[in-house]
Amino acid sequence: MEILGSTFDDSVFSEARDRVCESLSSYNAKVCEPEWFCESSALNTDDSLEKQKVYKFRGDLALRQGNYQRALEAYSSCLQWIADNNLSIRRDVLEGMARCCTKLGQRQKALDLVALLSKDASNTCHLTGLLLLKVSIYQHFGAAGSQMSCLQQLCSLLPFNPWHWFSLGQMCLQLLDSKKATGVEPVGGEEDQQEETAELGEDWLWLKASACFIRTRLLLRILQQQQSSFVLQRAESVLQKTEEALQQLNPKESTLQVLTRVMSEDLIPEKMREDYQDGESLTSVCLQSFRERWWNKILLTGVLQTDPVQRP
Missing domain, CATH: 1.25.40.10 (Tetratricopeptide repeat domain)
Known part of the structure; x- marks a missing residue:
């Protein structure tokens, strides 16, 4: 009785045929001088x-x-x-x-x-690069309202990226420290300009900075469990800066608890997977604004009424 899979084909035991080794033509790699493309002769081609x-x-x-x-x-x-x-x-x-x-x-x-x-722009990578480019342009020309709008879109596009949250928090803190909360006009053509200009007031900047740094702290602590080497060192350095910023902003303990609860509601392992972000990010940026996703929830807690701005 044959056992299933125990038989062999005769060809397995046949001698291998002699293989003919054909000589390959020699290959001469092209050698280019440094900055060869700067020579005028480099364009002498069709x-x-x-x-x-x-x-x-x-x-x-x-x-x-x-x-x-x-x-x-x-x-x-x-x-x-x-x-x-x-x-x-x-x-x-x-x-x-x-x-x-x-x-x-x-x-x-x-x-x-x-x-x-x-x-x-047809995917997350394209849109991320585009928004980062816009941030650099608006920053160069001092358009704080539009720069903040782009940073908020980055946070909506990649909500589990701590570096974008940290950048947004730093911007809010810098505007608060430099007393540029009023009289800042965004560049024309951006959505929600009047809304963003109104939110450059000191109370809003203080609240946004606090929420962003809390979100940064939450994300960095989660990611630290998977990091090592220089990546971990960078995370620890930014985490230290985040703690110093929160000390400067000086929110009450009750405010810290409320903001931590609101900013951690979506930090679920299943949602933080990279494939989930790629599947939802483009849609969420188009259909759900940053204000609707986070600020409205914070406003409903009444934080600004219970914890007035603590001036550094």
Whole structure:
């Protein structure tokens, strides 16, 4: 009686055929001199891909060296040679152009380039990069209202990322410390501008900073269990800064408890998985504003009435 799987095919025991080893043609790797793309001869080609590479490398080098006008010109030339289906390089070049325009003081042109990038934003990574770019532009031009709006969108897009919460908390604290709570006008074209301007008052800034630093502390303590090496060191450093900021803000113990409860309601292991974030983030940013998700809940607790702003 044969046992299932116990029989063998005869070919298993047959001798292996002699294999013919064919000689391979020699391969000569292309050797490039440092900054070869800066030579005028680098453009002596009819290959559009080669021209794209040359202009792209020139733009990257000029941007790194701080020559923003030269970088902008190189990126603009590169854009003409990018294939229609090469969206990744196109996004990279447009972002480089936007950063150059920002450094050159060309705010509207930088925002126009951001608008072009936003048309191709189709996933979480694209939108994250776009919002970070907008934050840097608004920060450069001192548009606090729009910068805060972008940071809040980042926190809505990636609600379990402690670094965005920390950045938002730091911004609120800096505005509170520098007494710039009034008279700050956001850049035109952003949603909820009047609402955001009203929330630049000192009471709101104090409350937002407190809530953001509490959220940062909660997230960092959770993530520390999975971290090591320099990642853990960075987390510990930011956690220390967070504790110092909360000491400076000096909320009452009852306020700390209320804010901790509100800001930790969604910190459920199943929801904090990366795949869950990618599945829900784009929808949540479009349909649920930052105010609705967190501030309205905080307002309902009556924290501002029970704990007036403690001036540092």
